[in-house]
Amino acid sequence: MVEPKTKPIQQNQVFLIGGAHSVGKSTVIEVLRTMNNGDEIGINIISMSNMLNQIAREQYSKSIVELNQDAEQRQKLQYETMRFLRTLNFPVTLLDGHYVNTNPDKTFSPNYNINKKYTISFDALVVLTAKPEAILSRRIEKKQTWWSLDVRHIENEQNLELSEAKRIGDELKVPIRIIENVDMRKAAERIRELLNVPRVI
Secondary structure, three states: OOOOOOOOOOOOEEEEEOOOOOOOOHHHHHHHHOOOOOOOOOOOEEHHHHHHHHHHHHHOOHHHHHHHOOHHHHHHHHHHHHHHHHOOOOOOEEEOOOOOEOOOOOOOEOOOOOOOOOOOOOOOEEEEEEHHHHHHHHHHHOOOOOOOOOOOHHHHHHHHHHHHHHHHHHHHHEEEEEEEEOHHHHHHHHHHHOOOOOOOO
């Protein structure tokens, strides 16, 4: 009989995994989902930007870019999205997202402004980091030239992701884990420790 190494987690937990563009979030999340010799471990993976954009168009007939111009509307949209995610029948929902918005002129702005009227909630925050040179290499390899290819700009983007995650974590009083993505599998293992997902041994 296979026994879990850890106690089963509570249902409907929501974790935000953020970081600079091309840091490897989606790949690490996929590694995590397919661990244990390919057996899936009950994780729902959602692109935060895709979901927000879909809800924005369905409920407000606007794109998320348009809604981002209004801080309160954006907060309301995030609040409604989080309420929906809490209704899903998954042990864990992982949100692949960002703590800062990258604007068309390649400047940055906070993605989450916490207020009492529309209070969002996460069970934990993860910031995935990597050396700026590694992020640059991924952007070039994937031909993602719409993101900055300047190492100093990438370093600034990553620092802003970290500082915003810490601010949000302090305001929401939720744990934060900063994980360097040197090895995809090791990064996924560290995230799983935070999630307390039962591990087959």
